[in-house]
Amino acid sequence: MTKPVILTGIRANNDLTIGNYFGAILPMIDMANQKSEAYQINMFIPDLHSFTTPVDHTLLYEQILHNARLFVAAGLPLDNDDIHLYRQSYIPAHSELTWILDCFTGFGEMSRMTQFKDKSGTLGAERTSMGLFNYPVLMAADILLYNAKYVPVGDDQSQHIEFTRGIGERMNNRFGDIFTLPESVAKQHEFFGKDQGLRIKDLVDPTKKMSKSDELGKGVIFLGDDPAVAAKKIMSATTDDKAEIHYDKENQPGITNLLEILALLRGKDLQQTIGEFEGQTQYGEFKKTVAGEVEQFLTNFQAQLASVDNAAILAKLESSEQLLSGTANATLLRAQQAVGLRPEGK
């Protein structure tokens, strides 16, 4: 009955973008559908992580359910018993294991985490919470609780995976086998195939990633955008003055980004899309094509989203949460016993 576990979490503190959709959600759902015969798939919403940076708390609860709906609209099946969908905060073992791991984690090691340094640098010391600092430890708990072997994440999370292996191993060395360690990042890359390096870029500044935390949103297409407004964003995307379409990340990042977006929207091979437009001189016409596809895609996706069965999603969340509490509590108990909080034995 015990299959190896693939586990991944997607944050839900903002409306997601087409970059998230094509770069993370779709690939993850494809992976879940393909691998669920041989693996147990744990997909979860790290809701406790979602306010490590400021959010609107009056919207958070709905936002979390909304994101679950997005996954379903994107093709996540609710009737596959090997694919679980759950919310982190509904399984209290995440918080409890985090505290235990905290007490075996060095302040220095956490201070050197790249993502922490970046984000706390932007926020400033007074607005940087203990939660942001502690974020990787909670993430380690997320992974270790379920004995996860593979954890597909973006490159920005690799350091946290290595930390998870480190803390798990340290605890195991000191106390005996408590945790199953996830595979190294290198092995994970091997398993999932190399990252296509597909990162949709911002439409206004095509040298940076399209990010859901962009405040103005002019360079970002959200899945919830009015399709006509999204089309306008494409029409005013930054390009260049070369007046000839080439796939050239270095010198024509805006045009290149639009070619990538178009290929993804059409679900077609990038080379084919490039072949179709390469050398053309009418940026306006090209943009109109992309804008039309964006409009069509959002119209279809939003219709799909509207038809999602909310009661079925809630039922799925609740049944996964109940089932997986069993696994999580068993791991937590091993850790509690190891550190002397519970008696050894059964």
Ligand code: TRP
């Ligand atoms: N930190 C991840 C992100 O920002 C989300 C996350 C939280 C996660 N816990 C996790 C991913 C555990 C994988 C495994 O994208």
